[in-house]
Amino acid sequence: MAEKVDMSEEADRAVKIRNALTDKLRTDGMITSEVVERAFRTVPRHEFAPPGTPLEVAYNADDSVATKTDEHGVIISSVSAPFIQARMIEQARLGPGMSVLEIGSGGYNAALLAEVVGPAGRVISMDIDPEVTERARALLEAAGYGNAVTVVLGDAEHGVPEAAPFDAIIVTVGAWDIPLAWLEQLASDGTLVVPLRMNGITRSIAFRREADHLVSTSAEVCGFVAMQGQGEHAERVFLLPDAHGRAVKLRFDDGAPENPSLLDGVLATERTEAWSGVTVRHGVSFTDLHLWLAGFLPGFCKLAVDEGTDLANERGTWFPFGVVRGDSFAYLAVRRALEGAGVEFGARAYGAHGAEAATALVEQTQAWDRRARGGPAPTFAFWPTGSDRTRLSPGAAVFPKTHGLVTISWPATG
Incomplete structure (x- = not known):
């Protein structure tokens, strides 16, 4: 009987800490919509953290929680920090009934997405690591999201063409490039949210189509574990x-x-x-x-x-x-x-x-x-191979990639 009381008290404490986290994210401007707020108040983040993780650690707004390391102790999979999860979901402009592809599986973020798009929506989460996908699938099932999220094993370079198009593709690993498969599988009015590395500096960028290329609608400072598989780019x-x-x-x-x-x-x-x-x-x-x-x-x-x-x-x-x-x-x-x-x-x-x-x-x-200092935020663009690059801003910073070019334009530089 005492054990049941302890479990009940722990569950109540988890709810209080989860609501406190959500309050902070809302106050800090990380969460700006009601649907994302409800998702953060609903999904039990601690159930997706490794066993024994203190609630205060699991619900820390600014810290990720490592779930897997390689033989050198380098983190290769984690539950991302709540602040950047909130911002990226907001960047994606999601709503009920939408179809979402998440690249990089931890379980928790996919559950948040499922809450946001609702029962009429669809969430597919993919990862290249079978241990990661098995863990994510089991945790989603245990938390009650087994039917709301489909977990797929595969290389992110190729996406999930059989389930396309997607209203949003949200990448939760650091990407050096944007594979053409993502562009092909993104709906014409969809949003790609990707932590993109540009000469070692990463921003979570929300891209939307503009003619034959992508143009940013927002960008956030962030850091993520690196992409594995065909899209890996080692420094x-x-x-x-x-x-x-x-x-x-x-x-x-x-x-x-x-x-x-x-x-x-x-x-x-x-x-x-x-x-x-x-x-x-x-x-x-x-x-x-x-x-x-x-x-x-x-x-x-x-x-x-x-x-x-x-x-x-x-x-x-x-x-x-x-x-x-x-x-x-x-x-x-x-x-x-x-x-x-x-x-x-x-x-x-x-x-x-x-x-x-x-x-x-x-x-x-x-x-x-x-x-650039103190002025309007820069605009990011991705120009895939074959796009009309005569339209590039002459003063832009240019980052050559395998599948195209990334540019950054500050208003004062063109």
């Missing part, structure tokens, strides 16, 4: 060891240097600095700066550092974005603003041509400040 990582064998890692999603050996011993050179005069107050977002650098700074890369390196000891004075120029590299740095509150952006660099690398980074930071 290239170069290690720059210091005198103690610890390393700074340069991570290239695209445009890796042809001769990385030129950087051998670069950390032993004298460090140089350059400062931009561009400042930002504490607490003010500048995530579009990263996107600008990824689009307009050739040689752009992301950084990771081992503990014990000089950069690790200087955390708080730099950001993990940089640029390589031959035998030198620079990275985005900050220092206390000379006037007023906040910090000033700049660059620190190593190598014989470090000053040139630092200058390139600083100049693009200044260009972002002049031409």
